[in-house]
Amino acid sequence: MGFEVKNINRMGVEIEGTFNDTMYLNLHLRTGYRVLYLVKSFKATTPEQLYDQVCHIKWEELFEKDGYFSIQSYVKNDFIYDSKYANLKIKDAIADRFVREFGVRPNSGPDIDKAVLFLHWKLDECSLYIDTSGETIAKHGYRKIPFKAPMLEALAAATIQASEWDRKSSFVNPMCGSGTLAIEATLMAINKAPGLMRDNFGFMHIKGYNYAYWDKIKKEAEDAILESIPFKIIASDISPEALKVSRMNAEYAEVDHLINFELCDFSKTTIPEEPGVVMINPEYGERLGEEEELVNIYQQIGDFFKKSCSGYMGYIFTGNMNLAKRIGLRAKKRMEFFNAKIDCRLLEYELYAGSKRTEK
Numbered sequence: 001m002g003f004e005v006k007n008i009n010r011m012g013v014e015i016e017g018t019f020n021d022t023m024y025l026n027l028h029l030r031t032g033y034r035v036l037y038l039v040k041s042f043k044a045t046t047p048e049q050l051y052d053q054v055c056h057i058k059w060e061e062l063f064e065k066d067g068y069f070s071i072q073s074y075v076k077n078d079f080i081y082d083s084k085y086a087n088l089k090i091k092d093a094i095a096d097r098f099v100r101e102f103g104v105r106p107n108s109g110p111d112i113d114k115a116v117l118f119l120h121w122k123l124d125e126c127s128l129y130i131d132t133s134g135e136t137i138a139k140h141g142y143r144k145i146p147f148k149a150p151m152l153e154a155l156a157a158a159t160i161q162a163s164e165w166d167r168k169s170s171f172v173n174p175m176c177g178s179g180t181l182a183i184e185a186t187l188m189a190i191n192k193a194p195g196l197m198r199d200n201f202g203f204m205h206i207k208g209y210n211y212a213y214w215d216k217i218k219k220e221a222e223d224a225i226l227e228s229i230p231f232k233i234i235a236s237d238i239s240p241e242a243l244k245v246s247r248m249n250a251e252y253a254e255v256d257h258l259i260n261f262e263l264c265d266f267s268k269t270t271i272p273e274e275p276g277v278v279m280i281n282p283e284y285g286e287r288l289g290e291e292e293e294l295v296n297i298y299q300q301i302g303d304f305f306k307k308s309c310s311g312y313m314g315y316i317f318t319g320n321m322n323l324a325k326r327i328g329l330r331a332k333k334r335m336e337f338f339n340a341k342i343d344c345r346l347l348e349y350e351l352y353a354g355s356k357r358t359e360k
């Protein structure tokens with residue numbers, strides 16, 4: 001999005017920007033979880049030092065007198081065993097400052113649909129942020145009904161972004177479940193910003209946020225949406241219930257008219273002549289005994305790729321590498337992803353005619 005990256009770590013990507021930029025990111029990011037805005041970094045080795053540092057921040061400039069805030073944290077050090085105690089110290093520091101300034105105690109609690117703070121405290125390094133997203137932006141707001149093991153919207157978007165799909169050619173999603181991959185692909189193809197599908201963000205509860213700027217960038221994002229696409233996006237599933245759910249989710253995202261839904265076995269899915277990407281997220285047998293039943297399915301996916309998807313780039317997203325071997329085709333790339341705590345792979349196959357088979 002044109003921001004200079006200052007730092008990348010396991011927790012996230014650090015960039016420099018204004019509070020207005022956080023609104024832009026909340027509106028447009030497809031793969032983020034939350035957008036944090038740094039209020040202050042400092043050192044602390046005791047809960048009392050944390051309290052003192054937080055006391056000195058001008059909270060009355062950030063929160064309304066009658067507002068409500070919530071605190072979340074990640075704490076890893078020997079000074080404190082329960083992160084809830086750190087949250088309590090922050091809450092006390094803010095409340096005491098409010099009492100001094102206004103003579104009233106602010107409202108606070110666990111709800112994250114208003115102002116939200118986030119503390120990151122590792123060893124003696126503390127960073128206190130405003131969570132400008134509030135509720136996570138990893139959910140894109142259209143999935144009202146989940147089906148079996150749905151992918152998180154941000155994860156689905158990330159796998160598509162990691163693929164070779166150019167947003168201008170066929171996208172085929174057999175075994176679509178609740179339709180997440182097909183819906184995310186369509187949203188990308190028509191350039192619809194995910195933030196347009198929700199109306200509450202953490203930044204809206206920060207005093208003096210620039211709502212004129214928010215209106216402006218929302219309007220620009222709406223104007224940028226394409227009405228149609230000159231290629232096919234196909235979602236299929238063997239379960240009528242899955243298809244019903246997919247259609248409804250696509251309706252909520254206002255893209256149902258742009259997706260062809262098919263009720264069929266994955267191997268019978270229409271593959272448009274103009275190649276593009278075929279992406280499948282099969283079940284991967286998290287419980288004992290299930291793996292055995294899936295062996296055949298994975299073998300059949302390999303056959304389907306080889307026989308029906310010539311010229312396409314094929315992708316399998318799975319958390320079971322034993323089963324992945326049963327596909328029997330040579331993966332060109334294996335990309336690592338975490339689905340919650342499950343170590344998963346996005347496997348990429350180049351499906352030219354006569355793809356090489358490997359030993360099972």
Ligand SMILES: C[S@@+](CC[C@H](N)C(=O)[O-])C[C@H]1O[C@@H](n2cnc3c(N)ncnc32)[C@H](O)[C@@H]1O
Nearest residue numbers: 150151175176177178180238239265266281283
């Ligand atoms: C893990 S779910 C897909 C979840 C999906 N990515 C989502 O985000 O909702 C796997 C799907 O495969 C479907 N399925 C299982 N066997 C199938 C088959 N032989 N043909 C087509 N679909 C099948 C199931 O009905 C289920 O919806």
